[in-house]
Amino acid sequence: xxxxxxxxxxxxxxxxxxxxxxxxxxxxxxxxxxxxxxxxxxxxxxxxxxxxxxxxxxxxxxxxxxxxxxxxxxxxxxxxxxxxxxxxxxxxxxxxxxxxxxxxxxxxxxxxxxxxxxxxxxxxxxxxxxxxxxxxxxxxxxxxxxxxxxxxxxxxxxxxxxxxxxxxxxxxxxxxxxxxxxxxxxxxxxxxxxxxxxxxxxxxxxxxxxxxxxxxxx
Amino acid sequence: xxxxxxxxxxxxxxxxxxxxxxxxxxxxxxxxxxxxxxxxxxxxxxxxxxxxxxxxxxxxxxxxxxxxxxxxxxxxxxxxxxxxxxxxxxxxxxxxxxxxxxxxxxxxxxxxxxxxxxxxxxxxxxxxxxxxxxxxxxxxxxxxxxxxxxxxxxxxxxxxxxxxxxxxxxxxxxxxxxxxxxxxxxxxxxxxxxxxxxxxxxxxxxxxxxxxxxxxxxxxxxxxxxxxxxxxxxxxxxxxxxxxxxxxxxxxxxxxxxxxxxxxxxxxxxxxxxxxxxxxxxxxxxxxxxxxxxxxxxxxxxxxxxxxxxxxxxxxxxxxxxxxxxxxxxxxxxxxxxxxxxxxxxxxxxxxxxxxxxxxxxxxxxxxxxxxxxxxxxxxxxxxxxxxxxxxxxxxxxxxxxxxxxxxxxx
Numbered sequence: 350x351x352x353x354x355x356x357x358x359x360x361x362x363x364x365x366x367x368x369x370x371x372x373x374x375x376x377x378x379x380x381x382x383x384x385x386x387x388x389x390x391x392x393x394x395x396x397x398x399x400x401x402x403x404x405x406x407x408x409x410x411x412x413x414x415x416x417x418x419x420x421x422x423x424x425x426x427x428x429x430x431x432x433x434x435x436x437x438x439x440x441x442x443x444x445x446x447x448x449x450x451x452x453x454x455x456x457x458x459x460x461x462x463x464x465x466x467x468x469x470x471x472x473x474x475x476x477x478x479x480x481x482x483x484x485x486x487x488x489x490x491x492x493x494x495x496x497x498x499x500x501x502x503x504x505x506x507x508x509x510x511x512x513x514x515x516x517x518x519x520x521x522x523x524x525x526x527x528x529x530x531x532x533x534x535x536x537x538x539x540x541x542x543x544x545x546x547x548x549x550x551x552x553x554x555x556x557x558x559x560x561x562x563x564x565x566x567x
Numbered sequence: 568x569x570x571x572x573x574x575x576x577x578x579x580x581x582x583x584x585x586x587x588x589x590x591x592x593x594x595x596x597x598x599x600x601x602x603x604x605x606x607x608x609x610x611x612x613x614x615x616x617x618x619x620x621x622x623x624x625x626x627x628x629x630x631x632x633x634x635x636x637x638x639x640x641x642x643x644x645x646x647x648x649x650x651x652x653x654x655x656x657x658x659x660x661x662x663x664x665x666x667x668x669x670x671x672x673x674x675x676x677x678x679x680x681x682x683x684x685x686x687x688x689x690x691x692x693x694x695x696x697x698x699x700x701x702x703x704x705x706x707x708x709x710x711x712x713x714x715x716x717x718x719x720x721x722x723x724x725x726x727x728x729x730x731x732x733x734x735x736x737x738x739x740x741x742x743x744x745x746x747x748x749x750x751x752x753x754x755x756x757x758x759x760x761x762x763x764x765x766x767x768x769x770x771x772x773x774x775x776x777x778x779x780x781x782x783x784x785x786x787x788x789x790x791x792x793x794x795x796x797x798x799x800x801x802x803x804x805x806x807x808x809x810x811x812x813x814x815x816x817x818x819x820x821x822x823x824x825x826x827x828x829x830x831x832x833x834x835x836x837x838x839x840x841x842x843x844x845x846x847x848x849x850x851x852x853x854x855x856x857x858x859x860x861x862x863x864x865x866x867x868x869x870x871x872x873x874x875x876x877x878x879x880x881x882x883x884x885x886x887x888x889x890x891x892x893x894x895x896x897x898x899x900x901x902x903x904x905x906x907x908x909x910x911x912x913x914x915x916x917x918x919x920x921x922x923x924x925x926x927x928x929x930x931x932x933x934x935x936x937x938x939x940x941x942x943x944x945x946x947x948x949x950x951x952x953x954x955x956x957x958x959x960x961x962x963x964x965x966x967x968x969x970x971x972x973x974x975x976x977x978x
Contacts, residue, residue, distance in 0.1 A: 440831060460863075482899055486867035489903065519867050521899030521914040526954060 354380040355474040358398060360391040360420060361406040361436075366459070370404065370436075373463030379470055388412025392423045399431060401474045404466075405453065407437035407444045416444075418451035425452055434473045436466070442487050450550050455479025477539045478546040485519035488545060507545060514541040573627045581662045582705070583627075584620045607666075614666070621704065663701050670694065692738035699731030801829050821861035828854055845872045845881075845904055849911070852885045853900060862892035870904035872964070877909065879943035880962040884911045886935040887958035891915035895955060908963045916955040936960075 357379050361367050364386065371381050383398045385391035388411040395403055403424075407417040415422070421433045433453040437444060438460075445456050454473045457466060458481060469479045480488075492507050507515065510531075517527040524542070528535045572591040574583035585603055589596040607613030674690060706725045741749055805826040812818040846868040853864040884900065891898035895917020902911045922932075932949065936958060940947040945962035 439834075441834075482865060482867045482901065486869055486901065489869035516901070516903070519869070519903075520901040520912040520957070521865075 354378055355402055355470055356380050356382045356398070356400045357470060358383040358385065358391075358395055358400040358403045360385045360394075360403060360409065360417070362386045362409055366406075370466070373466060374470070375464070375467035379467055386410075388415070388419050388423075391420045395420070395424050395427065395431060399427065401430075401432065402470050403431060403433045404470065405433050405435050405448065407435055407439055407448050416448075417453070418447040421448060421451035421453055428452065429476070432473050432476075434469060434479060436461075440483055442490075445484060445487060446491075446549070449484070449546070452550065454546065455481075456484045457481050458483070476543075478542045480515070480518050480542055480545070482519050482521050485515045488515050488549060489519060492548075507548065508541075511541045511545050511548075514538055515545060518542070572624050574621075574624050575627045581617075582621045584617055584624065587624060587627075588620070618700075618704075663698070663705070667694070667698060689739070689742065692735040692742070694735075695738070696732050696735035699728040699733075699735060702728030702731065704728075797833060801833075802826060817861050821858065824861070824863060825854075825858055828857070843873055845870075845877055845902055845909065848877070848881055849884060849900060849902055852881065853888060853898075856885070856888050856892055860889075860892040862897055864888055864892065864898045864900060866900045866902070868902045868904075872904035872909055876943075876965050877962075879939050880909055880911055880945065880960050883936045883939050883947060883958075883960050884913060886932075886939075887911075887913035887960070890932065890958075891917070891956070894920070906964070908961055910962075911960040912957060913960075914955060914957040919951040919953060919956050922949060922951065 355378060357374070359367050359370055359381055361370070361384075367384050367386075371384075374381065382400055383394045385394045386409075388409050390411070391403075391405075391409065392412075403420075405417045405420060409416045409420065412419045412423075417433075417435055417437075424431060424433075433448075435445070435448040435453040435456040436459055437448075437456070438458065439445070440458070449456060455469060455478050457469050457479060461469070461481075472479050488507075489512070492512075513531060514527055517530055518524075522530065524535050524538045528538045531538070572587060574587040575590065576583070578586045578596065580586075580600075585599045586596050588594075589599040592599070603613045603617055605613070606616060671694075703725055706721045706728070737749070737753075740752070744752070805822050809819050809822050812822065846866070849868065850866050853866045856862075857864050884902075888898055888900065891913060892915075895915035897915065899914045900911065901914075902909070936949070937947045940960055940962065943962060944965075945960065947961075948959045950957045950959065
């Protein structure tokens with residue numbers, strides 16, 4: 350994966366932050382091929398350069414006021430070639446979950462270190478999901494923390510294993526540490542996380558709907 | 568005694584005239600009311616007097632708005648609106664209805680008791696006109712306050728008042744002139760009114776728009792003032808402190824972190840969320856430790872729980888967080904409230920330590936974490952190694968709290 354650098358577009362309305370983020374990204378693994386400062390130019394740039402990963406700020410001016418979620422939604426036809434990683438200063442559940450439900454493959458906060466964000470970008474480029482402890486916390490809060498399902502096919506329920514993985518991520522474990530803790534492979538942890546992401550994006554579980562409704566997400 | 572005669576929002580029955588007058592004169596409100604009623608019963612002058620004051624004495628809020636400090640005035644207005652609406656619409660009606668009934672009773676008494684022949688053709692229309700006027704004016708007082716909610720009700724009351732006045736005036740006129748002339752007069756009046764409306768409509772519309780714009784500008788101004796006050800108290804102060812401490816990075820980081828937390832709370836915290844929950848208390852503890860030690864602590868929670876039974880687990884968490892920031896650096900906290908138990912995990916990425924090597928006189932871990940949890944009926948486990956240290960706290964929900972815990976968890 351390291352031989353071909355991941356092509357990245359940085360979308361953030363603060364030029365200073367874009368510059369800082371670009372400088373932070375590992376140049377041997379990541380190539381910044383474009384940047385944008387608002388919804389419309391972001392959608393245009395992404396369609397033009399077709400990057401592997403878009404680092405997408407949650408709050409953006411322009412468009413219909415939908416911010417990062419609107420960009421992700423407008424570029425849906427480019428998936429799975431173009432993947433989105435949300436990056437924000439906001440910890441508010443509505444911001445995070447809106448952009449995830451619009452199709453982002455993960456969410457990190459802006460205070461993340463350069464090495465971590467580079468790692469997250471490569472992870473997303475490889476098709477994995479990136480869950481920060483806070484995002485895992487939102488998931489646990491929304492889906493409920495009780496062991497609910499053995500049946501894995503149900504969209505609306507997390508399996509016991511997925512629940513365990515989410516809990517470990519919320520506790521600050523890396524995927525590798527979580528794998529060791531549960532005696533499973535890192536690949537399996539990644540699969541569980543991807544499944545949780547899919548459920549978060551597709552689930553109509555009434556509790557998730559209610560939870561989202563209470564926070565004004567729907 | 569008040570320096571300005573106004574009609575106060577609180578304590579009014581119809582339009583606040585008596586209350587305002589009593590406040591202005593420094594007399595008990597009851598006396599003033601009794602006086603007005605007495606004047607009304609004696610000669611009817613009381614009603615005229617009341618109406619006159621109603622027209623010319625400004626509402627308390629109008630007075631505040633014109634007297635300066637518009638921002639404060641607007642804020643109060645917004646806050647008090649719901650209280651007033653209910654009071655005015657409810658009580659004002661009862662009083663007016665009562666006055667009408669009393670008037671009818673008095674006239675009937677005069678006719679039957681004293682045998683005086685009443686000119687019903689005159690009294691009826693006049694009463695209807697007065698009723699219509701009262702109805703319309705009562706709406707004027709509430710017009711400014713309410714939002715869209717009560718608007719249709721007010722407009723229909725206003726229309727009803729206008730209709731009553733017109734009907735009364737027509738009936739009155741019909742007493743003086745013949746039917747044919749009345750129709751002609753009506754036609755002429757309609758033409759004149761149409762002309763006046765045609766000329767005046769743009770002016771009225773413009774005035775209305777200006778007033779609306781002014782109101783919304785005022786609301787924006789209020790909000791701006793509030794945000795500016797908050798930014799001044801917090802962000803500007805912190806920036807000043809950061810400039811002063813520019814040569815000590817640890818202080819700068821601590822100040823920035825504290826400010827970030829404060830701003831985050833201001834921007835994102837849901838004000839309707841109940842306070843005193845596990846999340847709140849953990850975040851408060853983490854914030855205090857962050858301030859003292861300058862190391863970030865991220866708190867993630869799922870579910871919610873409240874109650875004094877959480878105290879031991881919170882105190883143990885605090886001790887674990889303190890240990891983390893002192894010996895290891897940044898700390899990650901995850902708390903989960905489940906129906907049967909509360910669990911808190913405090914993780915750091917420090918070098919770890921040897922539990923058995925802690926001297927017996929060091930009480931931190933042994934007493935404040937493990938001992939405390941065991942006394943409360945819970946458990947504490949400490950896992951430490953190369954990847955850092957994790958303190959795992961587990962506290963079962965006490966039996967009598969079981970139900971509450973489950974309810975609380977739903978949030």
